[in-house]
Amino acid sequence: MKIAVKVNGRLYESDVEPRTLLAYYLRETLNLTGTHIGCDTTSCGACTVLLDGEPVKSCTVLAVQANGREVMTVEGLEQNGQLHPVQSAFWEAHALQCGYCTPGMLMASYALLQDNPAPTEAEIREALSGNVCRCTGYVNIVKAVQLAARQLSGEGQEALQEVEAHGASSN
Amino acid sequence: MFPNAFRYEAPASLDEAIRLMTEHAYDAKVLAGGQSLLPMMKLRIAAPAVLIDLGGIGELKGWRETEEGLRIGALTRHADLERAAALYGRYPLLSRTARWIADPLVRNRGTIGGSLAHADPGSDWGTAMIALHAEVEAAGPEGSRRIPIDDFFVDTFVTSLQEGELVTAVHVPAPSGPVAARYMKLERKAGDFAIAGLAVHIVTDGDGRVAEAGIGICACGPVPLRAAKAEAALVGRPLTSDTIAEASRLVPEDAEPADDLRGSSDYKRDLLRVFALRALREIAEELEGRASIA
Numbered sequence: 001m002k003i004a005v006k007v008n009g010r011l012y013e014s015d016v017e018p019r020t021l022l023a024y025y026l027r028e029t030l031n032l033t034g035t036h037i038g039c040d041t042t043s044c045g046a047c048t049v050l051l052d053g054e055p056v057k058s059c060t061v062l063a064v065q066a067n068g069r070e071v072m073t074v075e076g077l078e079q080n081g082q083l084h085p086v087q088s089a090f091w092e093a094h095a096l097q098c099g100y101c102t103p104g105m106l107m108a109s110y111a112l113l114q115d116n117p118a119p120t121e122a123e124i125r126e127a128l129s130g131n132v133c134r135c136t137g138y139v140n141i142v143k144a145v146q147l148a149a150r151q152l153s154g155e156g157q158e159a160l161q162e163v164e165a166h167g168a169s170s171n
Numbered sequence: 172m173f174p175n176a177f178r179y180e181a182p183a184s185l186d187e188a189i190r191l192m193t194e195h196a197y198d199a200k201v202l203a204g205g206q207s208l209l210p211m212m213k214l215r216i217a218a219p220a221v222l223i224d225l226g227g228i229g230e231l232k233g234w235r236e237t238e239e240g241l242r243i244g245a246l247t248r249h250a251d252l253e254r255a256a257a258l259y260g261r262y263p264l265l266s267r268t269a270r271w272i273a274d275p276l277v278r279n280r281g282t283i284g285g286s287l288a289h290a291d292p293g294s295d296w297g298t299a300m301i302a303l304h305a306e307v308e309a310a311g312p313e314g315s316r317r318i319p320i321d322d323f324f325v326d327t328f329v330t331s332l333q334e335g336e337l338v339t340a341v342h343v344p345a346p347s348g349p350v351a352a353r354y355m356k357l358e359r360k361a362g363d364f365a366i367a368g369l370a371v372h373i374v375t376d377g378d379g380r381v382a383e384a385g386i387g388i389c390a391c392g393p394v395p396l397r398a399a400k401a402e403a404a405l406v407g408r409p410l411t412s413d414t415i416a417e418a419s420r421l422v423p424e425d426a427e428p429a430d431d432l433r434g435s436s437d438y439k440r441d442l443l444r445v446f447a448l449r450a451l452r453e454i455a456e457e458l459e460g461r462a463s464i465a
Contacts, residue, residue: 018179040172054279060209129361130274
């Protein structure tokens, strides 16, 4: 079936089998391998992308369901060689170890901050409750989202200095 | 993992969808949000030859108030009901239930009609609709009809929908007086199916007596169940510590939990009793607070 999907602002026209899942379409047809496939059963959130601005698990959406719609993947965060503040905050706050869940975490965090620029810790944990990380224990992920929120609201330098002075780890 | 190959149909109207369902009958499955059906297809538990995607049918989306209550279109997403601030006052059980369904990403795709038609015994919406005494609106080649929720769930993954029929909406009656509700659920981990869950919906009359009581039980039987004995014990009486304790003791009597990896049946029964106690106490406090303000 012929589909036209806008991904990270660029229009792609493809002929796909109806059973192709969006995650596989992004990775294998468009070569956008930033989107990871983890559990493949709607549990882990590694495949999270934005569909018309809303975070969804792309292993549980058919590519044909994205026909005529807009998708944003982790490759769409960086602009002109500059990491998005959510990405740099994950770096600064040591919010990843193996990095497998990170693309999904970044997209779910980005979507949260679009909706809610100053989330509480509880709101961050709720928004990320569909994304599983087996390395970090989540503490530094929550800190990274808080750091990104402050940087996006213009308190960037102070927030960064705080992290540098005290470290991001809870220990 | 991939589903079996299938023919994909994307009807633009309800009539076209019903025509396709009539044509393909048991070879077809209907796709709403896909958060249960697509995993089942990937695991090859379901392998329909034809997939009818309702996503393009605008008339199935969104909710509106009617003379008798609220009509929620089948394709209304869990996240829409979770965030529908306009419904918090009169239909508090909706957002209180929605926020417990799976996780926020799944809630952005999954729909209320899909959840009901899937008829999982752990369906949070099924449980809430029992408490709300809702009716399911279904359309098929013979026209449209409304099915009381107690007649809708037949068995695990089985509803009373006829061949060629699909869920178009669910109707929730308007409360006749002050209303409060709670949804309580225990999960092994975030976003999991319930170990057990309870939906409690209470409407009082002007004198503080219970006018309507609805209590749904989640994941404790082949379908979502009604705590009919507890409901009967509440109607016509005020929410005192005695009536609350009595109703809470009665809730597990209508449950049929199984011993499984999520817990023993005794444990689940006791969980339901504690949920009922907590929910009714909170509801009593909330309604009392509102009465004293008024």
